[in-house]
Amino acid sequence: MKAYVRGKSVYLRETTVDDADFIVRLRTDANKSKHLSPTADNIGQQKDYICRYLTSRTEYYFIICGWDNNPVGTIRIYDIQNDSFCWGSWILSDEAPPNASIESALLIYDFAFYSLHYKKSHFDVRKENQRVVAFHQRFGAIIVREDEINYYFQYSQEDYLKTRQRYLRYLP
Numbered sequence: 001m002k003a004y005v006r007g008k009s010v011y012l013r014e015t016t017v018d019d020a021d022f023i024v025r026l027r028t029d030a031n032k033s034k035h036l037s038p039t040a041d042n043i044g045q046q047k048d049y050i051c052r053y054l055t056s057r058t059e060y061y062f063i064i065c066g067w068d069n070n071p072v073g074t075i076r077i078y079d080i081q082n083d084s085f086c087w088g089s090w091i092l093s094d095e096a097p098p099n100a101s102i103e104s105a106l107l108i109y110d111f112a113f114y115s116l117h118y119k120k121s122h123f124d125v126r127k128e129n130q131r132v133v134a135f136h137q138r139f140g141a142i143i144v145r146e147d148e149i150n151y152y153f154q155y156s157q158e159d160y161l162k163t164r165q166r167y168l169r170y171l172p
Helices: 017-027 043-054 100-115 130-139 157-166
Strands: 004-006 010-014 060-066 071-081 084-092 120-126 142-146 150-156
Touching: 004 100, 010 071, 010 100, 017 043, 017 060, 017 071, 060 100, 071 100, 084 100, 100 130, 100 157, 120 130, 130 150, 150 157
Parallel strands: 084 120
Antiparallel strands: 004 010, 010 060, 060 071, 071 084, 120 150, 142 150
């Protein structure tokens, strides 16, 4: 197992093939996955994807779990470019604790910046996903370019250190 990251009301654990059904259900929910890349409603394909992921040395695919050990979401680190990481595949179920979005974002940044020692993050968000665009802007991420569909963000470790202070109450 690559990683396990503890938070105040949720924790991140590495995904396993046993999570395939949960991931497919979450990612094929029309309301939840509206702004994500499409996922086939095929558990076998998801298991194959997870098996390939488990051999990766640069990607991290987490299941977000509540302290009752029930899965409530997914989040992933991928597309490593020198000292920068991309994160996404961020989706939460209706059963997620109220602060799971803020807390899971803090946990993924803490893990990437402090455990993996990346210096910055790059990621894209669909323009239509205005709530998530606003979330990242509140965190201090900067839009560096855009196309017809996406905004492309960058976020430095230094900016995160400043922002993190405002959100300490969400961390253990």
